[in-house]
Amino acid sequence: MCVLCGVLLSEHWAEQEGGRRGRVFRVRLLNRVLAFYGLRLDDWSGRVWTLRDAKGRSVVVADLGSLWIEAERLAGRPLDPLDPELVAAL
């Protein structure tokens, strides 16, 4: 796994700020993006997240890096932030 996934690092680089409130805010913002792909993220015990699709499939993810890998797998297509349709939806 790469640094995107935070493996071998104590904390993912993009999650080093904000503490507990930051974590709640991050989930809310991620759900704005993930909703475009029919996915939903929930915090689980303040340590990991669960990611679900509309069919009820779910997976536990540890941080932002693994989130995008799993989200791509569940959505069955690349999640490209430069996609004009996503940009318009936000």
Add this chain to the structure above:
Amino acid sequence: MKTPVTLVTGFLGSGKTTLVARLLAHPELRDTAVIVNELGEVGIDHHLLSRVDERTVLLGNGCVCCALRGDLADELRDLVARRDRGEVPAFRRVVVETTGLADPAPIVYTLLSEPLVKHHYRLDGVVATVDAQHGLRQYESVKQAAAADRLVVTKTDLADPGPLIERLQRLNPGAALVKSSFGDVEPSALLDGDERDPRELAYDDSPAHAHEVRAVCLTLDGPIDWTAFGIWLTMLLQARGEDVLRVKGLLNVGAEGPLLINGVQHVVHPPEHLPAWPDDDRRSRVVFIGRGFGRDDLERSLAAFDAAARA
């Protein structure tokens, strides 16, 4: 204090070893340990030289750029242990010379993520040699030049370096550029050189040729939401990791000083809060080196993520 590590990379025959050999001849680099992957035709005569066999450990289902270089981690740990036991001279710097085909990202990853290595060492900079005769020959050499903080154009006695310098400035305008023949470079130009301020650099915003790797610079007037930026960048690197070779810049996240962002392919340094801005200009500026996207694509997308965070 962490020991600085300078990574010297460059394509086959581009003059890495000549450069390293000449650098080590300078008295101020006497206390330097050198790690090489191959002993080439150019001999390095140095009292603290080790050779390692390139050994890349792929982690889980990870991508190649973020693999751990086990050989390098082992050698760096061993060097510290031997230094502590007094078995080797007390080196104060390490120079790692990579093979010509080496991808710099796994080496950066190793230095940032391997627990003992990151405890004892810090990556001081990446130096890439590109020879004026052959230029950027393959995608490997483009990756190496994109990862560089300092570029050395070698063999300037054999070919006019002008066209190559022009290409390199389009590819990686943030890197300091030095010309060299037979490795004649002052150590200070490669080891202690100041960063170039992205605001003073010229970026070419004309449409890129298909598959051309080049730099674009985002400039953002107001503060950016850090959570939105983190989400956006991790998503971008997952979606377009193969095409984003470098990310570097200063972010205004509304704090007193800027946040320094530096990444090579997927490998991102832990962001660093700087105590203050260099001057009154507090605009964020982030340089992306890659292909398949333009400045407008990045700006529109990042602005949408930032607006979503403020909604």
